[in-house]
Amino acid sequence: MTRIAFTKGHGTGNDFVLIADPEGELDLSPEQVAAICDRHFGVGADGILRAVRSRSIGAGAAALAEEPRAEWFMDYRNADGSIAEMCGNGIRVFTRFLLDEGHAVLHEGSTLPIGTRGGVRDLQRAGIGFSVDLGRWRLQPGETLVSVRDLPVARPGVGITLPNPHIVIAVADEAELAGADLTVAPTLDPNPAEGANVELVLPREPLVRDGVGRIRMRVHERGSGETLSCGTGAAAAALATRHWAGVGAPNVWRLEVPGGVLGVRMFPTQDGEHVALSGPADLVFSGELEV
Structure with a gap:
């Protein structure tokens, strides 16, 4: 058994187990990750965020090449x-964790670059939390037909890459938004090889x-539900909504999600x-677990 110190955190209810592993010595298997994230038998979370120095993880080489100041991955x-x-x-919660644990410093008006598999992302302080530049986005060609349990008909979705793949659909009213059953993964046609x-x-x-x-908005995340x-x-x-609205649509948006409110700016x-x-x-609490 290995004992691991962890912290539990969340961003508008999207919750994570955070683990500091500066030298990249911890090798968690998919089964161990799933066990830790299990809400009945583990800590419970939508995912795990491991803080590794970019020089100590293979995927960090690209981050350092893009931005030498991206010490953390x-x-x-x-x-x-x-x-x-x-x-x-997650990256906002990750930043809070780095700052609170003394691993990084972020002054007002400055940025903190963080390495990810989607590229380096810059964080700034903003209000009660943080703002992250998610970088360039891509509108995918064509449409994907999306079937959601308890929605009356399948409907076309807009594909957005950011860099995670997303398919966005519109619902007609409050009843459809509340009634959609997202305990089951929506069916996509065509179905992207990497999911969405x-x-x-x-x-x-x-x-x-x-x-x-x-x-x-409500969301079903691949790998998390x-x-x-x-x-x-x-x-x-x-x-996607700006795309549907057309010319004259704003570049600043307020998103209401089940866990709170987020801001988006283009x-x-x-x-x-x-x-x-x-x-x-x-950050909610800290503890130790055995794997």
Whole structure:
């Protein structure tokens, strides 16, 4: 048995087990990750965030090549033990963990680069939490037909890569949003080889107030099931809604998810449009576990 110190944290209810492993000495199997994330027999979480120095993990080499200041790498595993590219809520909680544990410093107005399998992401302090630049996004060609249990008909979805793959669909009203059964993974046609997160979006009435777009969202995350929030999914939902709304739609959005409220902002850069996500990041408790 190995004893591991951990911290439990969440971002708008999207919860994680955080483990500091600076030298990359901990090798958790998918089965061990799933056991830790089990909500009945383990700590319980949507995933595990392992804090490793970029020089101590193979995937960190690309992060250091992109940004030499990216000392820390976020090794993210879904609740089923599978590897994910990035996590928008997770990286804010990861940053809170690094700061609270004394592993990093982030002054007002400065940025903290974090390595991920989706590239280096820059974090800043924002309100009660943090803002992360999720980088460039891509609108996928064509449409994916999405069938969700207890929704009356399948409907076309918009594909957004950020860098996690997302398929976003619109629902007609509150009853559809509340009644969709996301305990079962939605069926996608065609089905992407790597899978995808599926977001269900309901526009607010009015859609735009004081220059800010407003939508509600639920999400089924590949490898985790329905979660109370998904950061990159919130960004994908805002991007898809702006796409549907057309010319004149705002670049600032307020996302209501079951676990709270997130902010999304689109802005131009020299290498194309980026999207930023902002929201809270909370650490709940610490302990030890045996694996």
